[in-house]
Amino acid sequence: MTKTSHIHLDAVGGIxxxxxxxxxxxxIPSLQQRIFADLAAVLPPNCGTPRLxxxxxxxIAAKQFNLIxxxxxxxxxPHDHAHQAPPPSVxxxxxxxxxxxxxxTYGEMRQRIETAPLTDGTANHAAAILRALAEVESNIHGIxxxxxxFHEISDWDSLMDVVAAASIIATLSDVTWSVSAxxxxxxxxxxxxxxxxxxxPAATALLHGYTWRDDGIPGERVTPTGAAIxxxxxxxxxxxxxxxxxxxxxxxxGSRVLPGMPNILRASLxxxxxxxGADVLCVLECEIDDMTGEEIAQASDKLRALAPIRDVTLxxxxxxxxxxxxxxxxxxxxxxxxxxxxEVLLETSTLGVRWHKAERHIxxxxxxxxxLRAKHAQRPNGATTTKVESDELSDIATLAARRAAKSRxxxx
Numbered sequence: 193m194t195k196t197s198h199i200h201l202d203a204v205g206g207i208x209x210x211x212x213x214x215x216x217x218x219x220i221p222s223l224q225q226r227i228f229a230d231l232a233a234v235l236p237p238n239c240g241t242p243r244l245x246x247x248x249x250x251x252i253a254a255k256q257f258n259l260i261x262x263x264x265x266x267x268x269x270p271h272d273h274a275h276q277a278p279p280p281s282v283x284x285x286x287x288x289x290x291x292x293x294x295x296x297t298y299g300e301m302r303q304r305i306e307t308a309p310l311t312d313g314t315a316n317h318a319a320a321i322l323r324a325l326a327e328v329e330s331n332i333h334g335i336x337x338x339x340x341x342f343h344e345i346s347d348w349d350s351l352m353d354v355v356a357a358a359s360i361i362a363t364l365s366d367v368t369w370s371v372s373a374x375x376x377x378x379x380x381x382x383x384x385x386x387x388x389x390x391x392x393p394a395a396t397a398l399l400h401g402y403t404w405r406d407d408g409i410p411g412e413r414v415t416p417t418g419a420a421i422x423x424x425x426x427x428x429x430x431x432x433x434x435x436x437x438x439x440x441x442x443x444x445x446g447s448r449v450l451p452g453m454p455n456i457l458r459a460s461l462x463x464x465x466x467x468x469g470a471d472v473l474c475v476l477e478c479e480i481d482d483m484t485g486e487e488i489a490q491a492s493d494k495l496r497a498l499a500p501i502r503d504v505t506l507x508x509x510x511x512x513x514x515x516x517x518x519x520x521x522x523x524x525x526x527x528x529x530x531x532x533x534x535e536v537l538l539e540t541s542t543l544g545v546r547w548h549k550a551e552r553h554i555x556x557x558x559x560x561x562x563x564l565r566a567k568h569a570q571r572p573n574g575a576t577t578t579k580v581e582s583d584e585l586s587d588i589a590t591l592a593a594r595r596a597a598k599s600r601x602x603x604x
Contacts, residue, residue: 199370201457203371203413207418210256213227299338305319312362318359321357325398375409376391399423437464473549474525474548476545479518480541481515488506495539500524504520520540563600567581
């Protein structure tokens, strides 16, 4: 599969933790084994079972991620949390899915993440997302960080969302992220602190500097957990939608039915277009009208063999008084200019050399060693072309055989 370099999130219906996880697992189903292993490691065995289901919202097929109550959590590590009884229930915010109550202090949640045998990178990302939530809650309520009690993330399904999102992010460490304008929603939402305006304070505190839109549809559209995940992956800004070659996409659904639109978060995965690099070379030129053909050929062969010289071209022409001449053109890097001019003055009869700097754009080229030595080049449209080195064909007997060998290598 082509390597993903950028992921763009379209917050059509909004963003919550479960919507993010569902969208990414819809786009990359191969991540499911890792994610569910991490959830088995961090969640108590009797809290329920994580499920990824197919659903339909607004006529769009999407995945929905939630915790099924009353079903035991399957795990390959049966003793990891067997000694921990489910903590007392606490009441939290009602977002995109039903709640399964768990322990809600920042310290308790962080300890559970840090002590669980999670896959590489998951704990670090989960702890960072959790801390971002704790810090905004600390500032909003004016209490110490360790005293923060999560009302929104106090439930096992919310912890599930944070850890699953972290596991996904850890596997995609080299990608960049961007997000569309976020839906404001509207109205009031019932919380443990009473009625609060939408977006709730924690979400707005996390998403300062992001672009928002008002589509006229009320309700909570961006949850604090979704906001914390988004802030973590995009680095505190909406990000630049870089584009490129679209590889795949996935949709994660929320549980609400929105009027006139699907309640989805769409993830679109892109690969970079071929990188076109900038470069600067020196172009050197001189005219020669007093050397024989043999002398010019020998001089050009010697110059072409020198490491600092990138290319040598001979251009026939007519000079003054109708004399035939040859324009000698060379390419060299700026740092090699003086050495190349010296060699031209030694190998030819010219009395002077003109030169200027020229910018160029070059495709990324990689050596390829198949049956014959060749170079691969990545074209801007994502296609790969192959060019066989001409020296590789010199020992092949006939023109037809050389062409056939070249074709086989370049057009397998």
